[in-house]
Amino acid sequence: MDDSPSNTTSIKDQILAMGAQALDASRALATFDSDHKNRILLAMADRLIADEAIILEANAKDIAAAEKNGLTSAMIDRLKLDPQRLAGIADGIRQVAKLHDPVGELLEEWVPKNGITIRKKRTPIGVIGIIYESRPNVTSDAGVLCFKTGNAVILRGGSEAIHSNRAIADSLQNGGMAEGMPPHAVQLIPITDRESVKHMAEMDQYLDLIIPRGGAGLIETVVSLARMPVIKHYDGICHAYVDVDADLDMAEAITINAKTQKPSVCNALETLLIHQDVAEKFAPLIAKSLRKNKVQLIADEKFIEIIKESNSDIDVQAATEADWRTEYLDLILSIKIVADQDEAMNHINHYGSHHSDVIITSNETHANRFLAEVDSAAVFWNCSTRFSDGEEFGFGAEIGISTDKLHARGPMALKELTSYKYQLIGTGQVR
Amino acid sequence: MDDSPSNTTSIKDQILAMGAQALDASRALATFDSDHKNRILLAMADRLIADEAIILEANAKDIAAAEKNGLTSAMIDRLKLDPQRLAGIADGIRQVAKLHDPVGELLEEWVPKNGITIRKKRTPIGVIGIIYESRPNVTSDAGVLCFKTGNAVILRGGSEAIHSNRAIADSLQNGGMAEGMPPHAVQLIPITDRESVKHMAEMDQYLDLIIPRGGAGLIETVVSLARMPVIKHYDGICHAYVDVDADLDMAEAITINAKTQKPSVCNALETLLIHQDVAEKFAPLIAKSLRKNKVQLIADEKFIEIIKESNSDIDVQAATEADWRTEYLDLILSIKIVADQDEAMNHINHYGSHHSDVIITSNETHANRFLAEVDSAAVFWNCSTRFSDGEEFGFGAEIGISTDKLHARGPMALKELTSYKYQLIGTGQVR
Numbered sequence: 122m123d124d125s126p127s128n129t130t131s132i133k134d135q136i137l138a139m140g141a142q143a144l145d146a147s148r149a150l151a152t153f154d155s156d157h158k159n160r161i162l163l164a165m166a167d168r169l170i171a172d173e174a175i176i177l178e179a180n181a182k183d184i185a186a187a188e189k190n191g192l193t194s195a196m197i198d199r200l201k202l203d204p205q206r207l208a209g210i211a212d213g214i215r216q217v218a219k220l221h222d223p224v225g226e227l228l229e230e231w232v233p234k235n236g237i238t239i240r241k242k243r244t245p246i247g248v249i250g251i252i253y254e255s256r257p258n259v260t261s262d263a264g265v266l267c268f269k270t271g272n273a274v275i276l277r278g279g280s281e282a283i284h285s286n287r288a289i290a291d292s293l294q295n296g297g298m299a300e301g302m303p304p305h306a307v308q309l310i311p312i313t314d315r316e317s318v319k320h321m322a323e324m325d326q327y328l329d330l331i332i333p334r335g336g337a338g339l340i341e342t343v344v345s346l347a348r349m350p351v352i353k354h355y356d357g358i359c360h361a362y363v364d365v366d367a368d369l370d371m372a373e374a375i376t377i378n379a380k381t382q383k384p385s386v387c388n389a390l391e392t393l394l395i396h397q398d399v400a401e402k403f404a405p406l407i408a409k410s411l412r413k414n415k416v417q418l419i420a421d422e423k424f425i426e427i428i429k430e431s432n433s434d435i436d437v438q439a440a441t442e443a444d445w446r447t448e449y450l451d452l453i454l455s456i457k458i459v460a461d462q463d464e465a466m467n468h469i470n471h472y473g474s475h476h477s478d479v480i481i482t483s484n485e486t487h488a489n490r491f492l493a494e495v496d497s498a499a500v501f502w503n504c505s506t507r508f509s510d511g512e513e514f515g516f517g518a519e520i521g522i523s524t525d526k527l528h529a530r531g532p533m534a535l536k537e538l539t540s541y542k543y544q545l546i547g548t549g550q551v552r
Numbered sequence: 553m554d555d556s557p558s559n560t561t562s563i564k565d566q567i568l569a570m571g572a573q574a575l576d577a578s579r580a581l582a583t584f585d586s587d588h589k590n591r592i593l594l595a596m597a598d599r600l601i602a603d604e605a606i607i608l609e610a611n612a613k614d615i616a617a618a619e620k621n622g623l624t625s626a627m628i629d630r631l632k633l634d635p636q637r638l639a640g641i642a643d644g645i646r647q648v649a650k651l652h653d654p655v656g657e658l659l660e661e662w663v664p665k666n667g668i669t670i671r672k673k674r675t676p677i678g679v680i681g682i683i684y685e686s687r688p689n690v691t692s693d694a695g696v697l698c699f700k701t702g703n704a705v706i707l708r709g710g711s712e713a714i715h716s717n718r719a720i721a722d723s724l725q726n727g728g729m730a731e732g733m734p735p736h737a738v739q740l741i742p743i744t745d746r747e748s749v750k751h752m753a754e755m756d757q758y759l760d761l762i763i764p765r766g767g768a769g770l771i772e773t774v775v776s777l778a779r780m781p782v783i784k785h786y787d788g789i790c791h792a793y794v795d796v797d798a799d800l801d802m803a804e805a806i807t808i809n810a811k812t813q814k815p816s817v818c819n820a821l822e823t824l825l826i827h828q829d830v831a832e833k834f835a836p837l838i839a840k841s842l843r844k845n846k847v848q849l850i851a852d853e854k855f856i857e858i859i860k861e862s863n864s865d866i867d868v869q870a871a872t873e874a875d876w877r878t879e880y881l882d883l884i885l886s887i888k889i890v891a892d893q894d895e896a897m898n899h900i901n902h903y904g905s906h907h908s909d910v911i912i913t914s915n916e917t918h919a920n921r922f923l924a925e926v927d928s929a930a931v932f933w934n935c936s937t938r939f940s941d942g943e944e945f946g947f948g949a950e951i952g953i954s955t956d957k958l959h960a961r962g963p964m965a966l967k968e969l970t971s972y973k974y975q976l977i978g979t980g981q982v983r
Contacts (some may be wrong), residue, residue: 148901152925233946238936247927248955325775328562329957344756350958351781371980373879378982379804468581474756494583496678504668504978513983514974515664526677526971527781528959540957543945544923549802551809552944 127217127401132312136320139275140327142305143248147273150301155222161300162265166214168296169261172288173207179288180257187281199255200282204210208263210289213518217265220517223536224271238546245271245328246363246540250321252277254335257285263334264293264307265402266520275328277321279335280313287311309440322346329540334521336534352529354521356448357387357476359506361482362465362491369501371401372481373410376454378505379416379479387522388477388509393447393456394465400424400458405431411454419444420456427458445472463489470496476524477509498524498531553827563743570706571758573736574679575581578704580734580898582676586653589802589949591650593696593730597642599727600692603639603719609687630686631713641692641720644949650946654918654967655702669977674962677704678760681752683708683774684891688716693725694765695738698949701969704737706759708752711744718742735758755778760971765952785952787879788810789906790937793896793922796827797915800834802934803912804841807885809936810910812845816881818953819940823876824887831855831889836862842885846948850875851887858889893918901927908932908940909957929955929962941973 152306169176180202187197226243233239249272253259260276267274278286290309298304310317322331325348332352333343340353361379363372379390395403404427411418418437420428425437437456444455459465469478480491481500489503499509509532511519516534523529529537585768599609611633618628657674664670680703684690691707692886700706709717721740729735731880741748753762756779763783764774792810794803806823811953842849849868851859856868875886890896900909902914910932911922919933930940940963942950954960960968
């Protein structure tokens with residue numbers, strides 16, 4: 122940015138100083154009770170609304186720069202704030218204030234042979250780094266989830282939204298500090314030099330966890346640099362498998378919903394697998410229905426052959442190997458006929474992204490095999506993959522959907538932003 | 553090793569092939585029930601005993617090489633196997649067979665507003681890499697814990713134990729496969745070229761987790777290279793804080809036990825902090841008691857002054873800043889007088905390794921503050937830090953003590969070698 126320091130040493134020093142401040146803040150925050158944290162959250166929400174003029178003015182600068190730089194209208198829309206969207210962000214904070222605070226929960230308590238009482242208690246993680254791209258609402262959404270769980274957070278947003286992000290972060294800090302928030306509990310890196318991602322990723326003396334929220338390129342950069350744990354929210358290459366024993370009406374309804382209700386999100390359907398014994402009947406039916414919903418079809422030879430034989434004039438493109446690995450995020454669906462359930466599950470485990478996959482069947486044995494053997498964060502039986510979502514799970518809010526298997530898998534909400542410690546209470550025991 | 557391929561490409565290819573085989577094995581293993589896994593474990597134990605002559609012969613080669621290379625007698629002792637030690641390793645496997653298998657456990661089940669039944673079920677992690685140093689028993693100990701929890705494992709031991717490790721791994725594989733174990737469920741990298749650590753650490757398409765078991769140098773190498781999650785078992789710089797309200801007899805007993813019962817382990821005491829108001833009484837008492845137990849004392853000026861004033865001839869060395877960060881793993885203790893509990897907790901959070909720390913006090917308020925505010929995996933009140941141990945916790949076996957906060961913190965046993973998945977059971981729901 123034009124007004125940020127360009128000297129590498131000073132960027133590194135600045136980020137290291139923010140790390141040290143965040144660690145101090147996290148120690149202080151670990152002692153805050155839920156009521157105090159919630160009062161701070163409500164003060165943040167009020168302040169965001171009070172600062173509406175400042176935030177929208179900052180946002181206008183980002184929009185002007187985006188237009189000047191020729192960003193697409195979709196990208197500009199993602200950046201854009203208005204009074205209604207800002208009110209939505211503030212409402213989001215108020216919702217988080219209402220959620221149950223998991224910190225301090227007694228997870229387990231027992232007394233082993235040595236007679237010492239052992240308590241496993243839920244704690245904050247400590248300091249969390251969030252690296253994200255264009256949407257300025259992430260500054261608030263991610264910041265308050267970390268705060269609610271007693272973590273200090275260092276936010277690093279994209280350059281397109283820098284003015285908006287700074288204004289929102291200032292507002293959260295000023296609102297929070299007026300209610301007693303530790304000064305560095307929520308910090309935004311005010312510079313967007315690419316160097317700053319590297320310094321954050323190497324700062325494992327201060328950061329306990331880093332969460333990249335954005336495209337595969339950003340995640341790859343963080344993974345290759347990071348010394349601390351990274352929780353990744355990779356692509357959703359989600360599958361529906363229509364079993365030999367499927368209710369075909371249900372299969373149609375789930376396929377259409379999972380593909381078309383919101384195609385741009387990670388839990389949308391990307392590949393449809395059809396058991397060969399129902400393909401003659403289901404393929405023409407689903408092809409017609411998908412086309413009616415403006416979905417472009419890409420399929421294997423067998424599917425194309427069945428469509429041709431059914432005297433349909435529906436246009437189906439031939440799939441290449443790359444299609445099975447593609448997250449279209451658009452009204453495009455890849456389709457394959459499989460010999461049996463084993464082929465379907467092998468395909469999903471091999472080409473999928475271990476995110477969300479569904480079997481449609483009325484056969485419980487088939488369903489149970491699918492639920493056990495498909496190696497994905499969320500596996501579904503007879504419902505849409507679009508339910509792979511923290512809100513739908515009843516978590517209230519989510520920071521993303523983890524495609525990792527360590528610490529957090531699937532929809533990641535407040536509990537997943539916590540760690541634990543063991544407390545051992547003795548009466549003088551020695552070994 | 554003299555008999556291993558020296559070509560870099562072939563080492564990398566060989567390790568990638570092992571990764572792909574491990575992934576296949578892990579998929580197969582995920583469907584094994586506990587009984588079958590336990591039968592395989594017992595077959596491994598039997599085979600180890602049956603292969604005693606082969607294993608001891610291989611071990612003799614390692615010992616001969618160690619003597620030739622001038623390793624210390626302590627290092628040679630760590631390498632050494634004999635019939636009794638081998639029987640101990642086999643018994644360890646039989647113990648693991650008896651432990652409860654956490655895989656498949658229903659962790660939570662609920663029905664949110666959408667009417668879908670959501671089950672959170674415990675699963676294996678997938679493929680785990682273990683990188684370790686000299687002790688050959690780790691090949692079996694770590695391998696069987698991963699196997700018990702349905703994970704495929706790739707083991708990479710140190711060059712000093714390569715013949716022993718190969719023989720033990722062959723024995724586990726042959727014993728296990730005779731009972732139906734997937735062929736590549738337990739693999740040892742047969743070469744000890746340093747290159748192999750790098751290839752393992754970069755192989756995140758196959759390895760879900762890597763656990764380095766060894767010194768800080770090994771851990772640092774893995775952390776800086778790894779693309780997948782790493783669970784670290786760093787040093788234990790453990791503290792005892794003798795509070796103003798401590799029972800001084802108990803404080804003495806716990807200090808002596810934590811320091812002297814087994815000084816070479818990570819949960820042994822390294823620093824003693826004494827509240828200034830009890831220092832006049834406690835310092836001379838504990839100095840005498842520690843010296844009687846052959847502990848060398850390194851302390852701050854105040855402690856040294858009190859010892860001098862007590863007309864004692866006990867030798868106390870002056871502590872430097874470096875001492876507060878040192879894990880002696882020996883009969884050496886650093887000692888500091890603190891003004892109050894805040895100074896003690898700040899010292900522990902700043903200089904400690906967040907492993908295991910104890911307060912000795914009869915004041916419950918002081919204890920509760922310590923248990924809440926000291927940011928360590930295990931925090932103790934009135935008992936020895938030596939209880940920071942999977943066996944003592946009642947976990948049956950442990951793979952190490954994690955100093956990380958993500959996924960696993962503190963003693964890490966079978967549960968910590970698992971992940972989870974969500975299973976969603978619907979009746980045709982769409983959004």
